[in-house]
Amino acid sequence: MASKRYAAVGKHCVACGCCVKVCPLSVISIWRGVTAQVDLEKCVGCGKCARECPAGTIELRDREVGA
Incomplete structure (x- = not known):
C-alpha cells in the first residue's frame, strides 16, 4: 500500500545533500x-529529509486519493 504522504523539494534547495544522507530508502538524489x-x-x-533540511525547503505533502 502506498504512503499517504511524500516529500516535495521547494525552489530554495541549495543541493547540500543533507536529505540524501538521511533518507532511509535512498530515494533522494542531487540533480x-x-x-x-x-x-x-x-x-x-x-x-x-524535511527535518534535516537546513534550508527548510522540503515539506511533506498529501498524495492525491485515487490518482
Whole structure:
C-alpha cells in the first residue's frame, strides 16, 4: 500500500545533500548539482529529509486519493 504522504523539494534547495544522507530508502538524489530530486513512486513520506533540511525547503505533502 502506498504512503499517504511524500516529500516535495521547494525552489530554495541549495543541493547540500543533507536529505540524501538521511533518507532511509535512498530515494533522494542531487540533480545536476543544483537541487534535490525525490523519487515520488518510492518515497514513503517519513519526514526525515524535511527535518534535516537546513534550508527548510522540503515539506511533506498529501498524495492525491485515487490518482
